[in-house]
Amino acid sequence: RNLSDRVSITFFLDGEMPAPFKKLSNETKELLQEFRELGKSNIQLKFSRPGEGMDDTSRINFINYLTDSLNLKPTNVQVQAGAGESQEERLVYPGALISYQDIEVAINLLDGQSMEGGYQTLNNAEALLEYRFANAIQKITTDKIPVIGYLLGNGEPQSYNVYDLVTNVLKPVYGFGWAPIDSFPAVPKEFDAIIIVKPTIAFTDDQKLKIDQYVMNGGKVIWMVDQLWAEMDSLSRSQSDFVAFDRGLNLDDILFKYGVRINQDLVQDIKCDKLPQVVGNFGDKPQVELVPWPYFPLLSSYSGHPISKNLDDVLSIFPNSIDTVSAEGIKKTVLLATSSASRSLATPAIVTLNSAKTREEVSSFNKKNNL
Structure with a gap:
C-alpha cells in the first residue's frame, strides 16, 4: 500500500500439475491478487512457467539464472500426459521472482520444508504464503x-x-x-x-x-545464552558422565528486568534425538546402537508465530528452561517448547550416558511444554 515504485512479481507454479500443487498455485494467485488490489499500479503480476515465450537459448539461460544465482530449485512431479495416457515426470518451480528497481530476489515456497512430509509440506507452505511474500517485498523495497x-x-x-x-x-x-x-x-x-x-x-x-x-x-x-557448563566434549573425555553447573554469567538481574528468568536446570524430554551408545558386544566387538537421549530434546512450536510456525522439530542440546516474569510494557511469545513428556533437573546435575530406562524414570517425565 505504501510502495513508492513498481514491484513486479512473476509466479512460476503454473500449468499442469498434481492437485495438491494446483491448490498451492491457486492459493498463491489469490493472495497476489489481493496484494495488487492493495498496491494498485505499483504491483505488477505475471503467471507463467520459467522461460515461457522465450527462445530455447534464452529459456535455458533464464532457468540457470533462477536455479544457480537465485537458488530457486525445481521439484519433480508426475502429471497425466493426456487423456488415457500414462503419467510423465515434469519439473515445476514452486516459487516466484520479485523485481524492484534494479534488485531481484526469488521466493521458494517450499524453502525450509522437506518433501518427505508429503502433501502436508504443501499445506505448511500455504500457511506461510503471506509471510514469505510480504517479507520479501519489505526487504527488497527497504531503503x-x-x-x-x-x-x-x-x-x-x-x-x-x-x-x-x-x-x-x-x-x-x-x-x-x-x-x-x-x-x-x-x-x-x-x-x-x-x-x-x-x-x-x-x-x-x-x-x-x-x-x-x-x-x-x-x-x-x-x-x-547457555546458563550451564554442559558440553559434549566433557562427556567424550569422561566416557561416562560429567557434572553440569552454573556458568555464573551475572545476567539474572538484567534479564529479570526484561521479564525473563533463565533457570539453572537441564531440560529433558522423552521426545528427543538419539546418541550412538555401546549396548553390548557381538563376539569381541562392541555393538553400537542409536539410543534416545533425553538431554537433546526436540522442540516444537505451539504459538503460531510467523518465526516458528510450521517449523519441523528443532534440536536443542542441553537446554535450560525459561520462566516469564511480569514486566511492564513487555509482551512475551513462546516460540519453542518441549512436549508434554518432559522434566527439569536442578543443578549441579550429573549428565550420564544412561538414558531413562525404568518405569519410575519414565513416569517422572510429566511436565508439559517446558519453555
Whole structure:
C-alpha cells in the first residue's frame, strides 16, 4: 500500500500439475491478487512457467539464472500426459521472482520444508504464503538495510559455525559488524540489533549498563545464552558422565528486568534425538546402537508465530528452561517448547550416558511444554 515504485512479481507454479500443487498455485494467485488490489499500479503480476515465450537459448539461460544465482530449485512431479495416457515426470518451480528497481530476489515456497512430509509440506507452505511474500517485498523495497552486531568481550565463540552463520545467513540479508563491547563507550546506535551468542565469561555491571542503555534507546537484543557448563566434549573425555553447573554469567538481574528468568536446570524430554551408545558386544566387538537421549530434546512450536510456525522439530542440546516474569510494557511469545513428556533437573546435575530406562524414570517425565 505504501510502495513508492513498481514491484513486479512473476509466479512460476503454473500449468499442469498434481492437485495438491494446483491448490498451492491457486492459493498463491489469490493472495497476489489481493496484494495488487492493495498496491494498485505499483504491483505488477505475471503467471507463467520459467522461460515461457522465450527462445530455447534464452529459456535455458533464464532457468540457470533462477536455479544457480537465485537458488530457486525445481521439484519433480508426475502429471497425466493426456487423456488415457500414462503419467510423465515434469519439473515445476514452486516459487516466484520479485523485481524492484534494479534488485531481484526469488521466493521458494517450499524453502525450509522437506518433501518427505508429503502433501502436508504443501499445506505448511500455504500457511506461510503471506509471510514469505510480504517479507520479501519489505526487504527488497527497504531503503536502509538493517545492521546486525555480534557482541564480543565475554568469551563468545568465533568458530566455523559462527563464520557460517555470518557468511551464509546474516550477510546476504543484513549489514554486519563485530561489536567488542569494551571498545565502545556505548553500544553503537548504528546497530539495529545485536546478538549475544553463548557467553562464557561473567558480564560486568558496566557491560550490562551499556546493553541496557542500548535497549532503552530502541535497540534490539537476541540473547543466545547457555546458563550451564554442559558440553559434549566433557562427556567424550569422561566416557561416562560429567557434572553440569552454573556458568555464573551475572545476567539474572538484567534479564529479570526484561521479564525473563533463565533457570539453572537441564531440560529433558522423552521426545528427543538419539546418541550412538555401546549396548553390548557381538563376539569381541562392541555393538553400537542409536539410543534416545533425553538431554537433546526436540522442540516444537505451539504459538503460531510467523518465526516458528510450521517449523519441523528443532534440536536443542542441553537446554535450560525459561520462566516469564511480569514486566511492564513487555509482551512475551513462546516460540519453542518441549512436549508434554518432559522434566527439569536442578543443578549441579550429573549428565550420564544412561538414558531413562525404568518405569519410575519414565513416569517422572510429566511436565508439559517446558519453555
